[in-house]
Amino acid sequence: MSSNILAVETSCDDTCAAVLRSDGAIGSNVIASQGLLHARYGGVVPEVAARRHLELTVAVIEDALERAGCSLDEIDTVAVTRGPGLIAALLVGVSIAKGLAAARGLPLVGVNHLHGHVVASTLTLRGEDSVHTPRAEPIEPPYVCLVASGGHTFLARVDDLARYEIVGRTLDDAAGEAFDKGARLLGLPYPGGPEIDRLARAGDRDALDFPVARPEGGSGTLDFSFSGVKTALLYAVRDLGAAEAERRRADLAASYQRAIVTALLGRAREALDAEGVRRFALGGGVAANSELRSGAAELCDELGVRLFSPPPELCTDNAAMIAGAARFLDPLRYPDYLTLDAAARP
Numbered sequence: 001m002s003s004n005i006l007a008v009e010t011s012c013d014d015t016c017a018a019v020l021r022s023d024g025a026i027g028s029n030v031i032a033s034q035g036l037l038h039a040r041y042g043g044v045v046p047e048v049a050a051r052r053h054l055e056l057t058v059a060v061i062e063d064a065l066e067r068a069g070c071s072l073d074e075i076d077t078v079a080v081t082r083g084p085g086l087i088a089a090l091l092v093g094v095s096i097a098k099g100l101a102a103a104r105g106l107p108l109v110g111v112n113h114l115h116g117h118v119v120a121s122t123l124t125l126r127g128e129d130s131v132h133t134p135r136a137e138p139i140e141p142p143y144v145c146l147v148a149s150g151g152h153t154f155l156a157r158v159d160d161l162a163r164y165e166i167v168g169r170t171l172d173d174a175a176g177e178a179f180d181k182g183a184r185l186l187g188l189p190y191p192g193g194p195e196i197d198r199l200a201r202a203g204d205r206d207a208l209d210f211p212v213a214r215p216e217g218g219s220g221t222l223d224f225s226f227s228g229v230k231t232a233l234l235y236a237v238r239d240l241g242a243a244e245a246e247r248r249r250a251d252l253a254a255s256y257q258r259a260i261v262t263a264l265l266g267r268a269r270e271a272l273d274a275e276g277v278r279r280f281a282l283g284g285g286v287a288a289n290s291e292l293r294s295g296a297a298e299l300c301d302e303l304g305v306r307l308f309s310p311p312p313e314l315c316t317d318n319a320a321m322i323a324g325a326a327r328f329l330d331p332l333r334y335p336d337y338l339t340l341d342a343a344a345r346p
């Protein structure tokens with residue numbers, strides 16, 4: 001599909017809208033984060049998130065159009081995240097996208113949020129929205145992708161950008177959840193991933209020996225488990241005592257981060273080996289982690305595999321990746337999409 005796409009993403013606690021131009025360049029990628037709003041509760045409160053999406057989505061869409069220098073008349077397709085995510089939050093984006101598409105007589109594409117993370121590495125960046133230099137070459141299939149976010153962690157094989165095949169997944173917590181829960185144990189604010197990332201730079205990652213779980217059960221040998229490392233951190237903090245744990249917080253953060261990153265990259269190595277693919281992509285909020293990014297670069301150097309790690313603003317939730325996935329999907333035409341189900345699972 002070659003058209004200007006306006007995308008909306010409201011699956012969790014970021015209100016996002018983006019314009020993707022017909023040449024594949026990102027015209028704008030606006031993210032109104034609700035992070036501070038939820039920090040006081042130590043996590044996302046779905047009802048609060050949905051109400052804030054309702055207040056912000058239209059303004060964020062207007063901002064995305066303005067930054068892209070684009071009027072609604074120049075939009076050919078509307079795309080929206082249809083799931084998975086918080087139902088009340090998704091409904092806001094889906095309702096507004098449907099209303100906009102119906103009013104303008106435009107086709108609508110419902111996108112699986114995780115598909116967005118899988119194809120984030122296919123986007124090129126241009127313009128003022130990014131402080132990063134554009135990548136000349138976006139990724140092309142076949143590739144193996146590691147998606148690690150707050151709600152999901154999996155390895156996928158991509159042969160066709162319209163779909164992906166999961167080859168390994170977490171059997172319990174997502175990697176981002178492990179970061180967030182670990183941060184809470186260390187007394188750090190929500191969202192914990194960036195906090196642990198920052199604190200770990202001042203710590204010794206070999207200070208404590210946290211377990212790197214290698215589950216053999218589940219659907220396949222490329223699966224992950226992060227509940228054990230979280231419990232190990234809980235015990236370490238308890239055994240050290242409050243004062244000593246506070247004093248050694250950077251060491252705890254660095255060792256904990258190392259265990260999570262080692263587990264992610266260990267399975268990624270096995271997946272690249274098993275799939276015999278020479279391209280590796282990162283996606284999801286945890287892919288913004290500095291140790292994961294540098295570790296992935298070392299792994300790919302060693303294996304002779306090309307690494308595609310999207311800039312951090314395309315790793316965490318954003319609407320550009322939703323527009324990116326929409327390019328490869330069939331749109332629904334009015335009035336068919338009036339029955340689009342926000343609660344539909346992938």
Ligand code: KG4
Binds near residue numbers: 191194197
């Ligand atoms: O993909 P995302 O923005 O939202 C979901 O789809 O869940 O991922 C959010 C997750 C949170 O758990 C957050 O703590 C984590 O990504 N995260 C990080 C970093 N930045 C965000 N985890 C580790 N290091 C980071 N720098």
Ligand code: ZN
Binds near residue numbers: 117149150285316
């Ligand atoms: Zn996400």
